[in-house]
Amino acid sequence: MxxxxxxxxxxxxxxxxxxxxxxxxxxxxxxxxxxxxxxxxxxxxxxxxxxxxxxxxxxxxxxxxxxxxxxxxxxxxxxxxxxxxxxxxxxxxxxxxxxxxxxxxxxxxxxxxxxxxxxxxxxxxxxxxxxxxxxxxxxxxxxxxxxxxxxxxxxxxxxxxxxxxxxxxxxxxxxxxxxxxxxxxxxxxxxxxxxxxxxxxxxxxxxFTRYEKEYNYVELEKSKAKKKYGVKYNKTTIEILKQWRTQSARKQVRDIKEIFSKEGKLSIDTIILQKIIIHNHKIYSSYRYHSKSRPLNNWQYALPENILKQIMYFECDSNETKELFETLKEEIILVNKSKIELNNYEIYERINNLEPKVNIELVKQLIRVSDSLKSLKKYSELNKLLPEIKNVP
Structure with a gap:
């Protein structure tokens, strides 16, 4: 075998x-x-x-x-x-x-x-x-x-x-x-x-070089808030401020707008956040829906009337009032370089961040708020912060 x-x-x-x-x-x-x-x-x-x-x-x-x-x-x-x-x-x-x-x-x-x-x-x-x-x-x-x-x-x-x-x-x-x-x-x-x-x-x-100006502005405002008001933002908040299209960044923009629409005083850290968001032109939605019934729905920041409401909550010489005027100033600057929409029509549109658009109703509201503040003598010094609204149809 x-x-x-x-x-x-x-x-x-x-x-x-x-x-x-x-x-x-x-x-x-x-x-x-x-x-x-x-x-x-x-x-x-x-x-x-x-x-x-x-x-x-x-x-x-x-x-x-x-x-x-x-x-x-x-x-x-x-x-x-x-x-x-x-x-x-x-x-x-x-x-x-x-x-x-x-x-x-x-x-x-x-x-x-x-x-x-x-x-x-x-x-x-x-x-x-x-x-x-x-x-x-x-x-x-x-x-x-x-x-x-x-x-x-x-x-x-x-x-x-x-x-x-x-x-x-x-x-x-x-x-x-x-x-x-x-x-x-x-x-x-x-x-x-x-x-x-x-x-x-x-x-x-x-x-980061592409967004160097925006990042520098965030850091400047963070340092300013800590030095002048004792406000300290946590690391996560600053990181989200430096993001643009993440869910966290969009939620931050949306939440702050909603907070401004509610009753009651806002903290100065929230007001500064809104100012930074407007200055850096951050958005929470990449699409715009044109609606005749809700012409201000596409404005992604605090409405001018809501900012005015907050101003009335504080003393004219308070830090909050000054920052609210700074926030209103940023809105005017943004409106001045935006294209005004005169017509409303039922359609979705992709938002182009390079060509911001605002509804005529928002401009009218901004003018009313600006005129209202300028008519009050107690805000005579702070009114100097507000630029002239040039982009008027």
Whole structure:
């Protein structure tokens, strides 16, 4: 009877083939570099494309570092898949089932390799589509992958690494090769992190330069409020003030408008926030609905009459009154550079921030409020703050 040998050989350069061994190492390393560069460059491209019409997606330092390491470690284990795929393509088959097992290993490593790349590409395209789609900016309420699912991103490279070597063990005894490959993979990950990671500060600086005046105004008013009135804004409030189209930013604009429409005195910090929002021309809706019954519905800030109502709550020499006059001043400046709409018609229109529009009814209301204040002698000094309303139909 023929004796069947079930013993597996130890994996070695001799069994793999010296030329094939080094070709696999070089192929895997080049693949890892290429994948890491493509992922990092594509990620910056997506950030750039979204910044054209939406807020730039930014990360905290620890979150950015975490995902940078994830992508380079993922690239490293995918490079290992290519290395093993090359190694298992040798023609040395000492056992009858070697050829079959090697084909299985090559098939599975390629399946893992292309499946992971496909999922990354799909997620990138989906993310870009959702961000660029109309009314889909959800940074303010998006899932925090770093805080909620960080363990998933730690496990993915580990699972791919283990799966690659599990398949190899069908053919060879791996011995110390697994531990050696762990060490080499860590070194490769560190090298890729240093050489292929994109400096996101370049795009961040370019984006922030676009809104430099607005950001400087926010910082100026924040310092002024703290120095003159003892008002301290928390970090989140300031961050939202420097956003434009996130849900949090839109909600902030809408909430402050609603607060002004209610009865009762407002705090000076709320008044200053409204002034900043008007000055920077932030909006809560990207569309305008023209309605004959509600002509002032599209005005996204406190109505002039509501500002006047607040002025009447305070003494003429109070800090709140001065800031309310400053807020009214910002509204007049905005109206003066806006196009006046004389007709109302039932239609939706995309708002163009470069060409602000105001309804004739708002201008009339602003004129009435301005004239009312100018008729009161106690506001004679503060009235000097108010520019002349030039944009009158």
């Amino acid at each position: 023929k004796k069947i040998d079930f013993k597996k050989d130890k994996i070695s350069i001799q069994n793999i083939g010296k030329q094939r061994f080094w070709f696999g190492i070089i192929s895997g390393f080049i693949s890892a570099i290429t994948i890491s560069l493509i992922i990092n460059k594509t990620r910056e491209l997506i950030r750039y494309l979204t910044s054209i019409s939406e807020d730039l997606l930014t990360f905290e330092n620890k979150e950015l570092t975490f995902f940078n390491y994830f992508f380079v470690s993922l690239s490293t284990v995918l490079g290992l898949s290519i290395t093993i795929w090359v190694w298992m393509g040798g023609s040395i088959n000492k056992r009858k089932k070697h050829k079959l097992y090697k084909q299985q290993v090559r098939t599975n490593t390629q399946l893992i390799f292309w499946l992971v790349l496909f999922l990354i590409a799909q997620l990138g395209c989906l993310f870009l589509f959702l961000i660029l789609a109309k009314n889909s900016t959800n940074y303010g309420h998006s899932i925090n992958l770093y805080e909620d699912h960080s363990i998933l991103f730690i496990l993915i490279p580990i699972v791919i690494f283990a799966q690659n070597w599990f398949l190899v063990r069908l053919i060879y005894k791996t011995g110390k090769w697994i531990f050696i490959s762990v060490f080499v993979s860590v070194i490769t990950t560190l090298i890729l992190y240093k050489t292929t990671t994109v400096d996101q500060n370049k795009l961040n600086d370019m984006y």
